[in-house]
């Protein structure tokens with residue numbers, strides 16, 4: 001049977017067809033839909049969870065695989081930094097059942113704070129790495145990954161990229177194999193599973209040998225494919241980039257690698273010897289190129305193609321033309337194209353009805369320095385708020401705030417962190433602030449979800465993966481009190497005055513304080529209220545309402561005579577009735593809807 | 603055969619991704635190799651959303667190159683304008699006239715292009731350009747969310763694919779509760795386009 005699946009749906013299907021029984025991970029674009037799909041479509045066959053963070057997910061996966069369950073971990077590229085500590089020991093130990101880790105990288109930085117190339121982790125950890133080119137391979141490589149994992153007693157890494165995870169291609173579906181219902185007693189194999197230096201020494205030697213064994217096996221594996229055409233140009237590539245290469249170089253011979261760590265050295269030497277010019281086309285770092293060069297083979301790569309961003313067909317073609325690899329066609333660009341190049345961009349903004357809006361409106365007014373974290377609230381770094389002054393990695397904000405305190409900056413300071421991020425990596429730095437006597441306001445923005453990545457659960461919520469599975473909810477306020485924070489204040493995020501008072505109170509406190517802004521994400525409550533309207537008699541076109549940066553608040557076509565500016569209007573199809581704009585309007589011109597009206601956004 | 607290349611674009615929250623999913627599904631059901639690539643970024647949060655869809659005998663890259671898109675479906679005028687470079691000279695454009703100005707426009711930092719300039723730029727680049735206010739139509743039939751299926755209906759008038767294939771794909775992607783509303787929306791959009799003489803040409 002055929003189906004058209006996204007790469008992430010295909011990884012989920014692959015888990016099903018590989019007989020995987022446990023899947024753990026922490027959300028992160030572009031990887032999140034793997035677990036979401038498993039939770040909604042394969043819940044009867046596989047246990048899945050959103051773990052508190054990636055490291056916890058990796059440890060849990062190791063534990064399940066040690067116990068004899070085939071297991072998968074999913075992460076976005078930067079999540080590998082968090083789970084790597086545990087990945088490295090699992091490579092030393094191996095497991096009783098197959099273990100695959102899927103990392104979804106983000107060349108092009110569509111939704112990440114960096115463009116790191118996780119193929120390095122395969123070399124660092126000495127772990128076999130598979131790279132699929134489409135959804136069919138995404139599915140097949142999970143099955144293959146489990147096979148390799150069990151054959152060589154090693155975890156296997158699978159690298160996706162946004163263009164695999166978020167593209168859809170047609171997949172031939174297979175069946176699920178028989179899987180054990182029960183597992184036996186836990187193995188007490190200390191020299192295999194306890195990485196004490198004494199045992200780890202031997203494990204290291206075993207890992208080196210294992211990679212040599214895999215390399216030998218790889219030479220004759222069907223994971224690598226050669227497409228012989230004209231031999232003037234030979235291209236070595238892998239993953240989705242292979243499909244771009246086929247569009248741009250229809251006549252070139254191609255060696256497409258399915259496994260990219262280790263690499264099939266003999267096969268590469270052989271291919272290289274049969275083509276006139278050898279080129280490696282890989283996005284980001286020259287990982288294949290450097291290894292091929294180390295074999296003494298002359299090869300082009302990053303001398304032609306940039307190490308930054310994606311190499312989509314258009315861009316690949318431009319590079320190939322400038323290196324005279326292919327001939328340029330003369331395309332005359334219409335003048336309209338140039339004329340409209342600089343039209344207003346449309347960057348992301350807080351949704352209408354977002355609970356984060358009021359805090360950033362207030363922080364902008366208070367002019368405090370703000371150490372920021374990652375989540376939807378980082379949109380507060382954009383105009384009109386400009387109120388999140390740093391952002392680096394998840395959980396970093398509280399540590400950075402502490403650093404500002406140690407440095408004794410002359411101002412009172414704040415950091416922002418979402419509820420999911422707080423559980424992920426905010427608790428250790430908060431404990432650090434308490435223990436080391438810091439001063440600053442930690443604003444925990446509790447919108448009851450992991451909104452940024454598509455509204456997954458976290459330990460502060462009462463369901464897991466799907467709403468049908470109940471979970472124990474941890475309350476943040478008693479938690480931070482128990483951690484020794486003496487000043488804790490919870491406020492209604494939709495009440496601008498209350499939020500402002502909360503900030504002022506906490507800023508006054510001489511010590512670490514926590515302000516919890518509580519308000520459900522509009523996608524959690526899913527209860528948009530009817531739209532507000534602007535009373536044009538009262539509107540004085542002062543544009544204060546635009547300072548809440550809401551896409552539903554727009555310019556009308558009517559001018560206010562006194563200042564010649566356009567009055568405001570509210571787009572009834574976008575407004576979710578949160579009232580924040582009406583609270584900041586100085587003339588009371590933004591009016592609540594009549595009682596009993598239905599929201600257009602429902 | 604030559605691949606048929608589509609672009610479906612709009613603003614996060616308008617349901618463009620689902621419209622692209624339907625296009626990709628229809629391609630498969632109609633017997634093509636079908637691929638789709640989404641750029642969502644922070645789509646839910648009001649950013650631009652772009653979906654490439656390609657139908658063909660065997661499709662390689664899941665996205666089209668500049669100057670090769672045959673059909674553009676835009677949920678918002680400015681988003682249509684953003685894709686000029688992708689349009690082939692023989693292309694067809696259908697766009698929703700309902701404007702959603704980016705926040706930078708209301709904050710006075712930028713301005714929204716004039717309606718007639720926008721239209722003539724599209725007309726100078728593509729072969730055929732059609733537009734109507736699909737958002738108003740959706741509000742009229744009782745749910746602004748139906749805008750994506752109205753637009754898919756309009757777009758479907760150009761494709762040589764049977765109506766029941768479209769209906770099967772729509773039923774797969776919309777919640778059962780809203781099936782009737784969405785099928786109605788599809789036919790409203792389709793009929794709006796079928797009225798245009800040049801569509802059949």
Ligand SMILES: Cc1ncc(C[n+]2csc(CCOP(=O)(O)OP(=O)(O)O)c2C)c(N)n1
Pocket residue numbers: 026027028029054076078079080082112113374375376377393394417418419420421422445447449450451452453
């Ligand atoms: C190590 C790591 N894992 C995952 C991500 C992806 N990610 C970005 S923000 C975020 C969490 C957002 O949730 P929350 O803190 O609750 O804020 P919200 O978006 O709900 O406002 C995640 C998982 C990341 N950037 N880094």
